[in-house]
Amino acid sequence: MTHWLLELSGYHYRFSEGKSYRGAGEEAYRYRNRVSLLGLRYALNPGAGHGLRLAMQRVWQGSDARGSRDFIYDRSEWLPSIFYTFTGGAHTLELGYMGSLYSWDFDDRIGVESYSAEEVTEKVKLGYTFCFSERGSLHLSVSHVFSFFGFGGGNVRFNLWL
Numbered sequence: 377m378t379h380w381l382l383e384l385s386g387y388h389y390r391f392s393e394g395k396s397y398r399g400a401g402e403e404a405y406r407y408r409n410r411v412s413l414l415g416l417r418y419a420l421n422p423g424a425g426h427g428l429r430l431a432m433q434r435v436w437q438g439s440d441a442r443g444s445r446d447f448i449y450d451r452s453e454w455l456p457s458i459f460y461t462f463t464g465g466a467h468t469l470e471l472g473y474m475g476s477l478y479s480w481d482f483d484d485r486i487g488v489e490s491y492s493a494e495e496v497t498e499k500v501k502l503g504y505t506f507c508f509s510e511r512g513s514l515h516l517s518v519s520h521v522f523s524f525f526g527f528g529g530g531n532v533r534f535n536l537w538l
Contacts, residue, residue, distance in 0.1 A: 379421040387413040395443075405443030412436045427461040446485035453478040459501075470503040470517070498522045503531075512536045 394406040415433040422428075437451040459472035479494040503517035513535045519528035 377423055381417075381419040383415075383417040383419075385413075385415040385417070387411075405441075407439070407441045407443075409439040410437065425463040427459075427463070429457075429459045429461075431455075431457045448483045448485070449480070451478065451480040466507045468503075468505040468507075470501070470505070472501040472503070474499045474501065499528050501528075511538070 417431040433455040435453040439449040454477040481492040501519040515533040521528040
């Protein structure tokens, strides 16, 4: 039997801080940071141990500070991913692709350390999970980052549910 799930998610975070100082030569400080995320995920399980997950996330971030260090920071990013899994008994194999299409701009209001970037980063992941009981599993994975022509990392995770 085929099962599927469609999920829409959203997240918004705001942080601000301000300080006032008394005394000669000391100035007030203010910092604000905002992060918003919107995600869409589709999961399909056509049966016989096969699974497919497609996702797209969009991230926006904006920060600014005045006082000890004046800057403005803006970031926007698209995060597409696709994962295929095959489960047979206690064994699961996973193959995934993750991408990042991002741009950011850091504007140092003094102009000394301003920078910006627009890039694409891509990563593939190969994972294996062994469920040795209903309450425990061992997961191993490696990944490769194409954009940097190098090893993307590895992961070993042991789960035990009590």
